[in-house]
Amino acid sequence: MKQASALATPLPLRLLLIFAALGFIGVFIVLPLMVLFGEALSKGVGAYVSALMDENARAAIKLTLLVAAIAVPCNMVFGLAASWAITKFDFAGKRLLITLIDLPFSVSPVISGLIYVLLFGADSALSGFFDRHDIQILFAVPGLVIATVFVTFPFVARELIPLMEEQGTEAEEAAVMLGAGGWQTFWRVTLPNIKWGLLYGVLLCNARAMGEFGAVSVVSGHISGLTMTIPLHVELLYNEYNFAAAFAVASILTLLALLTLLLKSIIEHYFPGEVKRI
Amino acid sequence: MKKARPFRRTSVIPGFGFTLGFTLLYLFLIVLVPLSGLFLRASMMPWHNFLATVTSPRVLAAYRVSFGISFLAALVNMVFGLIVAWVLVRYRLPMKKLIDALIDLPFALPTAVAGIALSTLYSPRGWLGQLLAPLHIQLAFNPAGIAIALIFVGLPFVVRTVEPVLQDMDREVEEAAAGLGATRWQIFTRIILPHIMPALLTGFAMAFARGLGEYGSVIFIAGNVPMVSEIVPLVIITRLEQYDYAGATAIAATMLTASFLMLLAINLLQRLGRERPAPV
Numbered sequence: 387m388k389q390a391s392a393l394a395t396p397l398p399l400r401l402l403l404i405f406a407a408l409g410f411i412g413v414f415i416v417l418p419l420m421v422l423f424g425e426a427l428s429k430g431v432g433a434y435v436s437a438l439m440d441e442n443a444r445a446a447i448k449l450t451l452l453v454a455a456i457a458v459p460c461n462m463v464f465g466l467a468a469s470w471a472i473t474k475f476d477f478a479g480k481r482l483l484i485t486l487i488d489l490p491f492s493v494s495p496v497i498s499g500l501i502y503v504l505l506f507g508a509d510s511a512l513s514g515f516f517d518r519h520d521i522q523i524l525f526a527v528p529g530l531v532i533a534t535v536f537v538t539f540p541f542v543a544r545e546l547i548p549l550m551e552e553q554g555t556e557a558e559e560a561a562v563m564l565g566a567g568g569w570q571t572f573w574r575v576t577l578p579n580i581k582w583g584l585l586y587g588v589l590l591c592n593a594r595a596m597g598e599f600g601a602v603s604v605v606s607g608h609i610s611g612l613t614m615t616i617p618l619h620v621e622l623l624y625n626e627y628n629f630a631a632a633f634a635v636a637s638i639l640t641l642l643a644l645l646t647l648l649l650k651s652i653i654e655h656y657f658p659g660e661v662k663r664i
Numbered sequence: 665m666k667k668a669r670p671f672r673r674t675s676v677i678p679g680f681g682f683t684l685g686f687t688l689l690y691l692f693l694i695v696l697v698p699l700s701g702l703f704l705r706a707s708m709m710p711w712h713n714f715l716a717t718v719t720s721p722r723v724l725a726a727y728r729v730s731f732g733i734s735f736l737a738a739l740v741n742m743v744f745g746l747i748v749a750w751v752l753v754r755y756r757l758p759m760k761k762l763i764d765a766l767i768d769l770p771f772a773l774p775t776a777v778a779g780i781a782l783s784t785l786y787s788p789r790g791w792l793g794q795l796l797a798p799l800h801i802q803l804a805f806n807p808a809g810i811a812i813a814l815i816f817v818g819l820p821f822v823v824r825t826v827e828p829v830l831q832d833m834d835r836e837v838e839e840a841a842a843g844l845g846a847t848r849w850q851i852f853t854r855i856i857l858p859h860i861m862p863a864l865l866t867g868f869a870m871a872f873a874r875g876l877g878e879y880g881s882v883i884f885i886a887g888n889v890p891m892v893s894e895i896v897p898l899v900i901i902t903r904l905e906q907y908d909y910a911g912a913t914a915i916a917a918t919m920l921t922a923s924f925l926m927l928l929a930i931n932l933l934q935r936l937g938r939e940r941p942a943p944v
Contacts, residue, residue, distance in 0.1 A: 395848070400755060407751040408763075410744045414816050415766050417791065418781040425784060471683040477672035484689070485931060489695055492927045494877025495775075496897040497916045500904065501698035504705055504913065536694055558677045568678035588779075590772065597774025599880035600897065604904065617776040617880070624780050624884065636777045643772035649767045655670045 394417070422640045425633035429432045437623075437634035445611045446619035447638070452527065454595040454613060457534040462588050465542025473550035474558060480490040484547065490539040498536050499604025502529060525607030530615065533601040538591045545587030546580060549663055553579055593646045597639050699920070706917035709910055717914040722890055723899060730896040731922075733807060734875030737814035742868045745822025746860075752823075753830045767824070770817050773882025782813055783885035805887030810895065813881040818871030825867035829860050829937070864938030866930055873926035876919065 395403070427434055439445060468487060472480055490498065506512055506523040523529045550551055557579070561571040577584075599617040606613045614622065616639060623632035654661050672680070706714065717723065751757065752764055770778065786793045786804040793804060803812055833856070841851050879897040886893045896919055903912035 395754075403747055404755060404757065405753050407748040410748060411766060414812075414819055415769050415790070417785055418778065418816070419769070419782045421785045421791065422777065425781075450747065464687065467683040467690075468687040471687050474677050475672060475675055475680045475684075477680075477684070479671070483691075485927070486691060486695070487687075488700070488927070492873055492877070492923045493699070494879065494897050494900075494916075494919060496900050497877070497920060500900060500912060500916050501702045503904065504909065505698050505701050507909065509909070532694070536698070539694060544685050553696065553773060553840070555675070555677060559675075562676045562678065571677070572679075593772045594774075597777065599774060599776040603879075604901065617774050620776055620780065629784070632780060636774075636780060639774045639777050643769065643774070643777075646772045647765050647768055647809060650768065651761065655761075 422633060422636060425629060426637040428633070429630040430454070433630055434634045434637075437631035438638070440631070442614065443619060443635050446614045446616050446635070449527070449530070449612075449614065450596050450616045453530050453534050454592055456531045456591050457538060457595050458588060460535055461591055462542050462584075464539070465544075465546055465587060465591075466584070468543045469546035469550050470576075472547055473553075474555050475551055476561075487543050488540050491538050493536075495537060495598065495600025496604060498601040499533050502533055502536075502605055524605055525609065525613055527613070529605040530602055530613065533605045534595045534598050537598050537601045538595045541591035541594065542584065542587040545583050545662055549580055549583040549660060550576075552659075576585070580660075582657045583662070586650055586653055586661045587648055589646050593642055596642060629656055666762075679901050702913060702920065705910075705913045705942050709914060713910065714914045717911045718918050722894070723896075723915055725891040726894050726896045726899045729807065729892075729894060730876055733810045733895075734814055734872050734878075736750055737811050737818055737875050738868050738872035740815050741818045741822050741871045744862060745819070745867060745871075746826055746864060749823045749826040749830055753827060766821050775817065775878065776884070778816055779881040779884035781815060782816060783809065784883065786812060786885065790901065805893075806889075807886075807893045809885035809887060810893060813885050814875040814878060817878050817881055818874050821870040821874065822864065822867030825863040825870070826860055829863040830856075833859060862933055866933045866937060867924060869930045869933060870931050873923060873930065876923060876926070 438447075468483075472483065484653060503524060504510060506516065507527065523527075523532070543605060557575050558571050561575045562568075566574065596615075597617055598615075599621070602615055603621075606615070606618055608614060608618060608622070610622075616635060620632050620636045620639075623629075623635060670851070701753075709717075748767070752760065757763065782791050783804055786809060788797050788802060788804070790804075794803070796803060803809055819864065837855060838851050841855055846854070877897060879895070879901075882895055883898055886895065886898075888894055888898060900912045900915050901921075903909075903915065
């Protein structure tokens with residue numbers, strides 16, 4: 387990649403720009419990452435393991451897995467249905483629908499929790515119904531799940547819509563003309579084409595579902611051992627000045643984030659164009 | 665054959681009614697109904713109560729902190745995001761793939777985890793805080809800490825919006841300009857900058873909007889001093905903890921309105937970016 391000499395940046399300026407870029411990434415991304423692992427292991431491997439084996443930590447891990455196991459498949463099915471409707475058909479109001487699907491991204495996590503407190507809270511219209519049937523939504527697992535679904539709502543759809551838009555509808559039309567049914571067309575024709583994009587969308591959705599803090603914090607009620615997810619447990623430990631344990635539990639989520647990025651890089655490398663950049 | 669419904673073009677592909685129906689139902693139940701519930705609640709408040717809540721000194725101070733620092737952080741991200749995108753697209757670097765992958769970390773790392781890492785890093789006893797302490801600079805537990813957290817969460821937006829535009833730019837235009845005697849600075853300000861401006865502004869607006877709502881990464885490093893370093897989301901949480909649902913709702917409604925205006929601006933900017941003809 388030889389550049390025309392007239393366009394080449396003079397060396398001092400080029401070095402300055404590279405230094406600024408790397409310095410920025412170093413201070414804001416690499417150093418925090420190093421702090422995360424350094425602090426997690428600051429009291430030794432024994433303390434690290436016992437922080438993870440602690441009863442409340444284990445309960446938090448279990449709860450987080452449960453919430454993600456419900457929320458992520460819900461949003462995956464929604465993402466597939468929405469992108470099928472939006473990309474395989476032409477109908478009025480499509481742009482508006484895409485904007486509405488993106489809506490949860492522009493809502494503050496705290497407000498995402500608040501809307502469900504208002505909907506299911508003690509003085510809401512729905513609370514009487516749920517009280518009569520002895521169903522607890524807020525400060526219980528259903529509230530955590532629904533807040534998580536809201537926060538991670540657009541991820542799969544956003545990943546799939548541009549990908550499926552690019553792939554067009556010819557393959558599906560051909561399959562249907564040749565006699566394939568709707569499900570058959572989806573499984574045999576569409577899914578193989580979008581599987582990597584779908585996988586990344588699901589992974590990102592999962593990373594965010596497991597790491598959600600603000601929305602979950604509002605609806606959780608912070609009941610130790612019952613409604614504390616991993617991020618809430620990290621906050622509790624940190625506020626109790628139990629730093630090494632806080633970072634040890636946080637390292638689970640850090641590793642999950644790094645794994646997500648690694649898989650993204652791998653998919654991007656082998657299947658360029660199947661993962662959206664933003 | 666059945667006559668096509670007027671609002672859509674016919675297609676042989678099945679599943680339109682099922683998938684669109686499911687999409688709309690899910691969207692209404694999860695997103696639209698709860699969100700309208702909040703606005704409904706806010707609109708049922710007596711007007712003077714609403715106004716008194718959202719203009720109380722502590723809330724106004726929080727608006728100033730949230731909007732001011734989000735704007736500042738987005739500005740820093742715009743400048744450095746452009747430099748990072750430029751370096752990644754135009755220069756050869758070792759470990760470029762790794763650096764590029766790390767840019768997305770703020771998207772994948774939970775905000776609370778980022779919050780405790782940043783506050784530990786910048787606290788007076790942390791790695792960076794220690795270096796700054798002798799200079800009497802403290803960047804944690806005050807408004808500067810909020811800026812640091814918001815720069816972190818907004819970091820990928822400008823890089824990711826500008827990178828593809830810079831990548832697709834036709835170098836021949838720059839070469840022609842150079843051939844006609846334009847200086848490097850002229851090429852940058854007259855050709856490159858106008859071309860990437862929509863993407864740059866989109867990234868800025870996205871980072872700004874993200875910063876407005878951010879909670880998890882901020883509260884650990886902000887110090888949370890009322891009137892000084894208290895962000896709006898924290899004020900909402902505080903009201904909720906005091907069972908002041910009406911107050912929380914009123915403040916949330918104003919913030920949501922601001923967020924939706926930002927979303928509108930981002931959509932317009934993106935449309936501008938798509939429609940922009942190649943610069944010649």
